[in-house]
Every structure is written in structure tokens, then in C-alpha cells.
Amino acid sequence: MMPFEFLRAEDAVGAVAAVTRHPDAAYLAGGTNLVDRMKLGVATPSLVVDISHLPLDQIVELPDGTVRIGAMVRNSDLAAHFLIRQRYPVLSQALLAGASGQLRNLATTAGNLLQRTRCVYFQDVSMPCNKRDPGSGCSAREGYTRYHAILGASAGCVAVHPSDMAVAMAVLDASVMVTGRTGERSIRLTDLHRLPGDAPHRDTVLTHGELITAVDLPPLSFSQHSAYRKVRDRASYAFALISVAAALELGDRRDAAGIPTIRDVRIAFGGVAHKPWRATAAENLLRGAAASVENFREAADVELAKAETLHDNAFKVTMVRNTVASLLADLTRRQVGDVGGDLAGQEHKP
């Protein structure tokens, strides 16, 4: 590992100042991704600024109902927080589907957002990779692509963002609070991560030295009707092949066949793109439509119309489609069940 200087930040202002004036400084929080990359030689900071002790470890409810999650809240604490479990189950579920208990005890909210892809070529310094070494080429395109993108990729990069948590936050319309040398700003979570385009080395829109201080979850009337479903190669402790986060609000009206209509819906995909993929086309199609499995599948198809698969990952299109349908069917069943409705004949057939 490259030698580095270590600085324990006293406060956010000092941390930002230290990293901003040092072109290859890095923030250290839980360390579960940065330290791994440093061992692999993928990250080579000459200054490491430890922000894990900053007082950003609280979860508070603001007067307008927004839930503010401190950047240094540990993944395990966020998943187990009563407010999150009760009001935003999709977020608890996404966190609990990621990593392992002993990793979640270390990993932080901001660190989870800023973790980097686990593309095997990005992590292997002997291989070309445009994300690690701009202009060197992409080894994945003609390589092992089971875990790679089907949406929004570019000629230069087909990596996916590995976070589960971020997919849930995308569905919850979260915003990221950022502080930098020139002041504070708020970024919609869905705008934080970039598509690779011709600059895959840039994962996010953050500039060097900007520090995430919190993530805000705005009030969403139906957020308790939300869930996360992750499909992976083994039952636990594996990155997603694909995942789907969704929140669903049903209206009182039923169509001629007695099927309830969808008043509002939020859907996002993980494991398919360089960023958490908010499925707005699917949402637009479903708003006002009947909550039927056929409609759920059609909405997924609309969102996936522009999917471009690689030689090992064509299965992801079907997998996303089926997962969208089964997850939305479950969310429908749970709510209509609450009022004694009947969804007979709408069982999801995989």
C-alpha cells in the first residue's frame, strides 16, 4: 500500500478544508470499501482524513416531517431504527439485504452512497479500466459481464453501482446534503450518481473536497407501503444481480373487473446501471392504471425498452420484469388484504 498521512478531522469544516487543498486526499468513514481499494492499489490517497468521529451520527425528524439521516449513521443502526422500520420499510430491507452484520456495523450512510463498483476489472490493477485509468479501455465489455449494466451504459464503461441502500433512497425521493469550500448544497439522490458517458472515472457529481453530511427523506404518505427485493447468486452476503425497490399507493376506485387502481407509485432498479435507476417511465404508465400483474409487467417492459444486454447478462431483463411484477403484486395484495379485497387470479406466475 502507498504510504499516507493520517488526519483525524475535528469538525466538518476542517475536514473539507484539508481534503479540498490536497488533490489526492480521501475521506475515511467506515473504511469497508476505501481500505479494500487501498489494499488492491485501486485507491492511492496520500492523505486520509478520518471523518468517522464527526457528530453526524443522528437520525432526527424535522418539523416538516422530513427524516434526516446523519452521514455517519452506521448501516446497521439505520436499518434497525424504529422510525425507518415503521415508515420506510424499503430502506430497512435494502440495508439488511446488503453485506453482512459485521460490515453493516462499520459501514456508514455516506460511505454506502460513495462506495465504488465491484466490477472485477476495476478492482484488478493489471487490467485496462476506463473508470480506474481513464482512456485505458474497458475489459468488461468483452469479458465477464454477469454483474454488469443493461441500462444507461456507454462504450467506455458497463459497471454498475453496487449499493442496495441507494436504490431504496432513490424510490423515497431522498436528497443528499453536501458541504464544500463554497458552502452547502442539496442534491437529489437520483442526481448524485452519474451515468458513465465518456467520463466513467466520475461516479458522482460531487467535486473534490465536497462532503456529504446527511441524507433527507421527505415525508411520503404511502412510504409504509414499500418494499425491496434483491435477486442474487446466493441467498445471503452477495451483491445484487438485480434488485427492485417500490412504494405503492392504491386508490379507492376499482375497475370493472374489481381491480383497484394505482393512485401513486415509485419504482427503482438496482444492479442494472451506473446509478440507482429510477423507473419513471414505468411509474407514469402505472399511475391511474389497474393494479394488475399484466400492467406491472407492461410497465417494466416500457422501462426496459432501451435495455442493451451484454453476452452474460441478457437474463437481467426478464429478471427485472418478473421482480417488478412480483413485488408490486405483493404490495397490492398486502393493502387490499387490509380492507378485505380479493386479488384472486392475479397470482404472479414466474
Added chain:
Amino acid sequence: MTELISLRVNGEDRSIIVDTRTTLLDALRDRLGVTSPKKGCDHGQCGACTVLLDGRRAIICLAFAVAHDGAEITTAEGLAEGDALHPIQQAFLETDALQCGYCTPGQVCSAVGMLAEAERGAPSHVSDDLIGGIELNDDEIRERMSGNLCRCGAYVNIVAAIRRVAGAESAS
């Protein structure tokens, strides 16, 4: 570049000067002679280095020692009270929950941390209900222990050992 750090390891205060690149795992094993945390993958994937760090289970191969100045660490050596093994350690012996034993110190520390998490009501990926109480059935134990790999495949008896302790705790 070096820094002076202090750690409280299994109840004993220790101070050492470390290179900033030193992980907590290497500091314990190579500098302090505390060798129960094992170096398996050294990349946060196997769980062999799991200890209780400030009271919670954590892997320490991806933790820089300098970032944990002042930390309190309990390893498998520190779980026993004198000659009396921790109930989890005793259960591992009684149910034959190991073959080569390399992953075992990490397994027992992880199990101790995991039982405390369940005791606090923390749900897991396989919990049916995020709000309700936790019943540590075999599915829950497997899911919560999935961060500890065992290449001998002693999982069946590891689950049995933990079930025995979890059952005793919930019965008392």
C-alpha cells in the same frame, strides 16, 4: 508515517506506534501477540477476523489501527472468564461446531455480537416482520451469520451451537 495509538484489548491497555497503513488486525496479531482474530481473505469477505469492537461485532482487516485510537476490543481470547468458557465457546465444543478451527474465533465473536443484536430487536433480511419480535430460528441464525465463512463446511453444527445458546437465553 507513524502514529502512537492506545487500545484496550481484552481488558488490558496497550499503546503502540504504528505505521498508518497498519490494520487493526495486523496490529493485534503482529504487534500485540493477540492471534485469535485470523487473517483469512484480508478483504472483508470471510469474517475470520471478526472481533467485538467497542461492543459490536466488526471485521478488522479493513480498519486502519490509527482510525481506532482509544478503541475497546474483545477477541475470542477475551470472551472467557478465567477457565470458564463463554457459553458460545462451550456450545461450539459440545456440538462439534468446527473442523480445522481457523474460522472459529471469528465465528464465536460474531455469534456473541449477533445474539446481542437480536436481543436488542434488530431485524434481519429473513425476518417476516420488521416491527415484531425476533425469534432466532435456524433461518435467522444462518442469515445473521452469513458474514462468517467456514471452508470445512461446519455450518450445520455452528447453527446448532448458536441455537443452543439462543434457546437457553430465551428460556431464561
